[in-house]
Amino acid sequence: MQDEADSLRREAQAVRTTEKSRDGLVAATVDARGELLRLDIDPRIYRQPDSRRLADVITDTVRRAAARSRQRVLEIFDPLIPxxxxxxxxxxxxxxxxxxxxxxxxxxxxxxxxx
Structure with missing residues (x-):
């Protein structure tokens, strides 16, 4: 059981999730804890400069990526932890x-x- 737990821990630590914004111009990659590892912004986003909209798109994209990472971690540990x-x-x-x-x-x- 200890070996299985160690294996699951390593698998969970390796989780990386990339989510794209609904318009495809922002991509956020997060780790298993939902911490932002990488943010990519397509230059086409500047065709309609709107800093508030850009901030909202980034925030939404990072939140969705973090939620997917947390879900993946839940799935990984499901055999051992409710x-x-x-x-x-x-x-x-x-x-x-x-x-x-x-x-x-x-x-x-x-x-x-x-x-």
Whole structure:
């Protein structure tokens, strides 16, 4: 089981997700934690300069890429960690993580499930 956990951890750490904006002019690549690794902007975006729109497109594209990366990590760890537990961890929901830990220590089970 330890070998499987190590293998899954390495697979999750290798997750890279690239998402393109709806107009195809912005591409964002994020890692497993949703951190931005690369941002590509097609020069055609400057044909209609609108800094607010560009900022919104970049933000939306990065958010969608991060959501896909988190989903992939949930899928990778699904054999070992229930999705609700992993999701709370990935989202930094310490209250839920601590409650789940306390419940586990008290012998209560949490159901898995997928997103």
């Amino acid at each position: 999705a609700d537990q992993m999701r709370a961890h990935l989202e930094g929901d310490l209250d839920t993580v601590m409650k789940q830990l306390a419940d586990q220590m008290a012998g209560k089970e949490h159901s898995g499930g997928t997103a």
